[in-house]
Amino acid sequence: xxxxxxxxxxxxxxxxxxxxxxxxxxxxxxxxxxxxxxxxxxxxxxxxxxxxxxxxxxxxxxxxxxxxxxxxxxxxxxxxxxxxxxxxxxxxxxxxxxxxxxxxxxxxxxxxxxxxxxxxxxxxxxxxxxxxxxxxxxxxxxxxxxxxxxxxxxxxxxxxxxxxxxxxxxxxxxxxxxxxxxxxxxxxxxxxxxx
Amino acid sequence: xxxxxxxxxxxxxxxxxxxxxxxxxxxxxxxxxxxxxxxxxxxxxxxxxxxxxxxxxxxxxxxxxxxxxxxxxxxxxxxxxxxxxxxxxxxxxxxxxxxxxxxxxxxxxxxxxxxxxxxxxxxxxxxxxxxxxxxxxxxxxxxxxxxxxxxxxxxxxxxxxxxxxxxxxxxxxxxxxxxxxxxxxxxxxxxxxxxxxxxxxxxxxxxxxxxxxxxxxxxxxxxxxxxxxxxxxxxxxxxxxxxxxxxxxxxxxxxxxxxxxxxxxxxxxxxxxxx
Numbered sequence: 101x102x103x104x105x106x107x108x109x110x111x112x113x114x115x116x117x118x119x120x121x122x123x124x125x126x127x128x129x130x131x132x133x134x135x136x137x138x139x140x141x142x143x144x145x146x147x148x149x150x151x152x153x154x155x156x157x158x159x160x161x162x163x164x165x166x167x168x169x170x171x172x173x174x175x176x177x178x179x180x181x182x183x184x185x186x187x188x189x190x191x192x193x194x195x196x197x198x199x200x201x202x203x204x205x206x207x208x209x210x211x212x213x214x215x216x217x218x219x220x221x222x223x224x225x226x227x228x229x230x231x232x233x234x235x236x237x238x239x240x241x242x243x244x245x246x247x248x249x250x251x252x253x254x255x256x257x258x259x260x261x262x263x264x265x266x267x268x269x270x271x272x273x274x275x276x277x278x279x280x281x282x283x284x285x286x287x288x289x290x291x292x293x294x295x
Numbered sequence: 296x297x298x299x300x301x302x303x304x305x306x307x308x309x310x311x312x313x314x315x316x317x318x319x320x321x322x323x324x325x326x327x328x329x330x331x332x333x334x335x336x337x338x339x340x341x342x343x344x345x346x347x348x349x350x351x352x353x354x355x356x357x358x359x360x361x362x363x364x365x366x367x368x369x370x371x372x373x374x375x376x377x378x379x380x381x382x383x384x385x386x387x388x389x390x391x392x393x394x395x396x397x398x399x400x401x402x403x404x405x406x407x408x409x410x411x412x413x414x415x416x417x418x419x420x421x422x423x424x425x426x427x428x429x430x431x432x433x434x435x436x437x438x439x440x441x442x443x444x445x446x447x448x449x450x451x452x453x454x455x456x457x458x459x460x461x462x463x464x465x466x467x468x469x470x471x472x473x474x475x476x477x478x479x480x481x482x483x484x485x486x487x488x489x490x491x492x493x494x495x496x497x498x499x500x501x502x503x504x505x506x507x508x509x510x511x512x513x514x515x516x517x518x519x520x521x522x523x524x525x526x527x528x529x530x531x532x533x534x535x536x537x538x539x540x541x542x543x544x545x546x547x548x549x550x551x552x553x554x555x556x557x558x559x560x561x562x563x564x565x566x567x568x569x570x
Contacts, residue, residue, distance in 0.1 A: 113437030114401040118391040121400065138497045139434055145496070146397035184395045223329070226352055226366050230332050247332035251341045254305045281332075 112136060122147070123178045124171045147174065147184070151192065154216045157209045158192075161201045169201070180295065186221040187273075187293045189213040190234075194272045207237055214273075215257045218245030222255035229277035235269030235290065242266075242283075249281050266290075296526045296556035297321040297380075298549060299347060299533040303329055310540055315344060319549040322380060324349050324533045331369050339376050347486070347531065348379040349457075354389045355418040356402075356411055367421035374424055380531055381486045383427040383457040384418070386411060386448075401431045404440035408447070415452045427457040427486050430477075432504035433466035441466065442476040449483065456480050459488035460525075461504065461514045468502040474517055481524045489514060489552070490535035507538035510548050518555060526556050 117136055120126035121143040130136040152158055152166045162169040173195045177184065182191050193213040196205050214234055221232045222245035231246040236259065246256040266287055274290030298319070302311045303326040314320045324347040330338055353366055374382060388400040402411065419426045428448070430441055445456050458480055466472040491508035495501040518525060525532070532552060536545055 111436045113403060113435050114388070115403040115406070115437070117435075118388070118396075118400060121391065121396055121398070122394050133499065135435065135499055135501065138495050138499060138501050141497050142434075142495050142501060142503060143396065143398040143400075150397060181393065183390075183393050184397070224352065226328055226331070226362070228365060228369070248305055248330065249332055249334075250305065251330065251333055251338060252305050252308045 114139070122174065122184065124174050144174075147188075150188065154219075155189065155192075155209070155212045157206075157212055161196075161204050161209075169196070169199075172199070182295050185294065186224055187217055187295075188220065189216040190273050190293055191295075210237060211243070211259070214243045215245075215259070218243050219255055219257050221245050222247050222257070227277070228279065230280045231278045231283070233276050233278065233283065234293075235266075235274045239265035239268050244283060246281055296552075297345075297531045298552050298556070299324050299531055300545075300549070301326060301349065301533055301535045301537070303537060307540060310542055310545070313542060314546070314549065315342070317546070319546055319553065320344075320534075322346060322531065324535075325379075326351050327370065327373065327379075328352055328366070331366075335373060335376060338373065345380050346377055347533065348374065348377075348382045349533075350382065350384040352389070353384055353418070355384060356386070356407075356414045357388070357390055363418070363421065367418075371421075371423055374422065381427050381455075381457070382422060382424045383429060383486065385431075386428050387431055399431075401433055401435070401437050401441075404437060404444035408444065412448060412451050415448060415454050419452065419454060425453060425455060427455040427484075429457040429459050429488065430462050430466075430480075432459070432462035432469075432492070432502075433472060434469050434501050434503075436470050438466040438470045438472045441472065442480060445480055455486070456484050457486045457488060458484040459490075459504075460517055461489045461492055461510065464511065464514050464517055465492055465502045465504050468513070474520075478521070478524065481521060485527065485530045487525060487530065487532045488535055489518065489532060491548075505538070506535045509544055510534075510551065515551065515555070518552075522555060532556065 117139055120140045124144055127137060127140045148170055158169055159166055173192055176195055193210055214236060218232055218234055231244055234243045236243045240262045242260040244258040244260060248255050269290045270292040273293045275293055276288050276291060278285055299322040300311060300314050300320045301324045311323055322345040323342050327348040328350050355363060386402060388402055389396060433441060448454060463474060463477050467474050489510060490506040491510055492502050493505040493508060495503055534549055
């Protein structure tokens with residue numbers, strides 16, 4: 101095995117790169133052949149795969165490498181101070197609807213993004229809540245994410261169309277959480293999604 | 296040496312059960328915070344072998360006390376009920392300036408020591424258990440500070456290290472941290488991890504802890520060179536796989552580990568793993 105320390109000019113630690121790990125434009129601050137450049141690339145690729153592997157329909161809008169969506173979205177997310185938490189996909193939807201791609205964003209693509217955020221909540225949330233309900237395409241449309249309730253099952257994503265619509269959710273999306281694994285506790289009111 | 300396998304997702308349950316049935320593993324490591332919505336009774340009855348608890352997303356260095364208190368109370372109930380072999384967590388940066396890092400970052404071991412020490416003390420108290428903290432697969436030069444950091448942290452807080460052997464190999468390959476720098480940590484540790492790693496897409500290649508392929512020759516050489524340091528009474532070695540769940544491939548690695556740590560295996564002389 102070869103130890104990869106050749107050509108290192110000065111001590112560089114992860115903490116030196118924190119500002120760049122989520123911002124594609126900052127990658128250009130470092131030489132293409134440097135370890136810093138590759139370290140930042142490694143970080144950015146996770147955001148790319150988290151988006152396009154889960155919602156491959158986005159690649160039909162963009163260039164095949166997805167960069168015409170990914171780079172401007174990540175730049176906007178940095179400007180807006182978005183946390184890139186479970187709402188990552190919801191903010192991509194918000195950005196898309198304001199972007200040059202707006203006219204090509206289908207309801208199916210939007211639902212895939214909403215469902216992806218519900219799934220990310222269901223796998224990553226560590227609170228006592230058992231499920232999340234997100235506002236969907238309209239007031240009668242809900243997307244629910246349920247945490248795994250059995251060791252042989254994963255999280256579940258469910259779309260519900262209500263006969264009696266809930267009050268309108270705040271823009272761009274609203275959510276509420278439920279304690280158990282069913283939507284039977286009434287409507288506690290919408291909370292705007294976090295940034 | 297007890298050999299174990301990590302269980303992170305429901306869909307891998309048949310694989311875990313198959314590895315248990317074939318006798319390839321002795322225990323199951325649960326990525327415990329993935330399973331907190333499962334009824335306690337079901338989780339406790341899920342396996343008739345010992346379990347380890349590996350906490351992934353407590354973010355105990357960064358998270359707020361209210362969220363951590365809630366998490367700790369649920370973990371304590373499971374700890375009391377299931378008596379895991381160990382409870383482990385991570386020393387890493389999960390966020391920066393309020394933004395989530397999807398590829399976790401290494402802390403600044405010098406600048407962050409005081410904060411980490413305080414939080415380890417606090418988190419151990421909340422969990423009611425000695426905590427074992429995993430070493431990061433260092434990419435950049437900060438990795439050189441890791442062995443001394445963990446030795447100091449263990450001295451000051453009473454915590455232990457969940458020593459990830461392949462993470463140490465990643466750090467060695469990426470930034471030249473000598474493998475022997477970890478010998479004191481290995482001697483004091485009882486719980487270990489190992490997994491496959493891969494190279495970055497771009498060059499100059501970085502070695503990334505991907506958990507998606509077989510153990511490298513370098514990792515096996517490291518384990519072989521220190522077999523007697525690793526294999527002490529009560530020791531555990533968890534083989535981690537988070538992608539590419541090829542059962543034959545996984546079984547082959549587990550068999551290699553089983554053969555290495557077999558009671559009648561001939562220990563090779565202790566020497567530095569060949570680069």
